[in-house]
């Protein structure tokens with residue numbers, strides 16, 4: 001079975017066929033850097049991180065690009081409010097983005113273009129739109145003439161004649177309505193206002209509108225047509241509609257084959273307003289909940305469905321994560337079993353993998369995929385308890401190891417990891433998710449240390465302990481002579 005994904009553009013599930021076989025070019029709209037990102041943004045980043053990981057798991061080489069909007073009215077307002085500059089505000093919140101996203105175990109993108117670093121590409125695109133008579137200059141501004149693009153509205157399903165004045169969204173805050181030929185037109189370039197950052201341009205000093213930056217960054221980083229363009233559902237209109245209008249009017253090619261949009265986190269639940277009212281920012285939430293519990297909370301819903309943000313739901317996710325961690329914690333004891341292979345085996349439980357893949361192939365049905373992972377966890381916990389209390393597991397060691405290996409690999413595909421923060425960027429960027437110290441390798445080092453201790457080679461024993469510590473692994477020497485370990 002092949003991967004089927006729901007395409008907002010066609011409003012149906014379609015088989016996934018990238019432009020180039022085995023290669024995926026994917027673009028996700030990133031944050032506007034004027035604040036910490038909220039839990040709704042976090043859902044999008046987690047969901048599309050899982051899409052990316054799953055594509056990698058299925059053998060695709062994924063180039064993943066996510067932008068930072070670093071010039072915007074909101075940023076300028078924040079700079080005034082904080083008595084600071086646009087650059088200081090954006091640097092602060094871009095750094096904060098990485099801190100929070102890393103904690104959520106979101107793989108780093110291959111590129112993080114910024115609007116202010118893309119001014120040339122933006123101006124080139126606007127110039128080409130002008131040449132094609134789809135854009136017009138008006139007193140230092142440049143607007144996109146939506147009536148010149150017959151397909152305008154094809155993504156969101158909106159009809160131009162139904163669109164009201166002001167429908168072009170947040171750029172309108174600064175737009176001069178009387179400069180527009182049509183109320184539905186939107187700004188590509190805005191004339192400089194006193195005291196605001198600006199760039200020289202053929203239209204005078206000014207700065208780019210919001211939508212044009214993504215069109216320019218997609219083109220600069222990934223080319224004229226990409227495979228997947230993604231973002232929150234709220235970006236469908238006007239942002240993505242306008243991106244299509246800008247890019248396709250110039251290239252005549254589809255900007256993206258597949259448009260993916262995740263559902264909202266419903267913040268209006270009564271409980272939330274009382275108990276979780278302060279946790280709308282991801283950073284505040286993570287001060288109170290394990291990041292992996294939040295990740296699990298997100299993945300327990302299919303990505304297009306709304307989720308209710310309630311304390312009960314988060315607590316349930318935290319319990320679920322505890323179960324998965326409990327299964328993970330038996331790893332060292334299993335690995336000490338005679339017959340456990342020191343080199344990680346490559347064969348997985350194919351039946352479990354098939355069910356996991358079938359769920360994910362169905363438009364990333366993570367709740368079903370998770371049920372496979374939880375079944376594996378339950379088996380491992382049962383076997384672990386058996387080992388602790390009866391001295392040996394029920395399952396033959398090879399089979400137990402296969403279950404273990406399958407469990408940890410599938411967790412990795414979902415980005416659920418008790419090892420967060422220790423994956424090297426190099427590993428991530430080369431796409432080799434498994435290149436880090438795995439459980440078997442840790443056990444091998446513990447074994448070596450055990451041997452060193454037996455021959456009273458304390459220096460070697462300490463060296464191994466320190467080496468593991470540097471990898472974020474803590475050893476606990478128990479009275480019974482067994483060394484347990486945990487990550488973090």
Ligand SMILES: [Zn+2]
Nearest residue numbers: 029030214239
């Ligand atoms: Zn965008």
